[in-house]
Amino acid sequence: MSENADPTFAAASAPYHELLGMRLEEWRDGFARVVMTASPQHMNRSGILHGGAILSLIDQAAGFCGLWCSVPGNARRAVTIDLDCRFTGQVASGRVVAEAKMASRGRNIYFARTEVFNEAGEMVAFGSSTHRWRKGSETTEGAPETA
Numbered sequence: 848m849s850e851n852a853d854p855t856f857a858a859a860s861a862p863y864h865e866l867l868g869m870r871l872e873e874w875r876d877g878f879a880r881v882v883m884t885a886s887p888q889h890m891n892r893s894g895i896l897h898g899g900a901i902l903s904l905i906d907q908a909a910g911f912c913g914l915w916c917s918v919p920g921n922a923r924r925a926v927t928i929d930l931d932c933r934f935t936g937q938v939a940s941g942r943v944v945a946e947a948k949m950a951s952r953g954r955n956i957y958f959a960r961t962e963v964f965n966e967a968g969e970m971v972a973f974g975s976s977t978h979r980w981r982k983g984s985e986t987t988e989g990a991p992e993t994a
Contacts, residue, residue, distance in 0.1 A: 867903060871911060876987055877949035879911035885938045896938035896971075901945075901963055905974040906930055908947035909959035913978055921989035924981035928956070932974035941966035955980055 864870070867889070873880040881904055883889075891897040906927055914923040947961040956979050963972040983990035 863903075864907070867900060869904065869907060871907075872944075874911060874915050876915045876917075877912055879908045879915075879947045881908040881911065881945045881947075883943050885940050885943050894939065896943065898932075898934060901934070901938075901943070901972045902930070902932055902974075904943060904945035904963055905932055905947075905961045905972065906976065908945035909961045909974070909976040910978055912947040912949050912959050912961075913952065913957040913980070914984070915987065916989040917987040918989055920992065922992050923984035923987075923989040925957075925978040925984060926981065927976055928979055929977040930974060931976070932972055934972045936965065936969055936971035938965045938971055943971075950975070955985060 867883055868886065869881050869883045871879065872882045883900070883904065885896045885900070889896055889900045909930070910925055910927060913925055916923050943963060943965060945961055945963045947959045950958040950960050952958070956977060959976050959978065961974050961976070962970055965971050
């Protein structure tokens with residue numbers, strides 16, 4: 848976790864997030880907000896935010912909306928089974944926000960809907976995804992972190 852990261856979300860830290868500059872801004876059961884700043888290294892050859900960066904925001908926000916943990920020191924894990932996205936706008940620079948909400952959950956699988964907004968609050972993409980909880984992650988209590 849970088850020195851500027853919020854310790855509240857220490858369990859959400861990952862090297863991939865650091866690479867893209869993603870940060871978990873809000874997290875509660877059934878909801879996650881992941882943000883990043885679109886910078887020159889995130890742009891495609893046309894000078895707009897690469898679709899892969901937007902898909903990464905959708906995947907991470909959607910994953911986290913099902914991984915909030917009620918027990919400090921415990922964690923929850925999941926894998927993405929399916930992910931789709933529709934692009935509705937473009938981002939040239941500035942803050943990009945992905946907000947994911949749990950659509951429904953079963954015993955081992957949960958479904959999420961995610962919307963991505965540019966700095967002006969305009970939707971630039973939306974998606975839906977299916978995730979499978981890893982063993983021990985099916986409840987909000989999660990499981991103790993292992994070394």
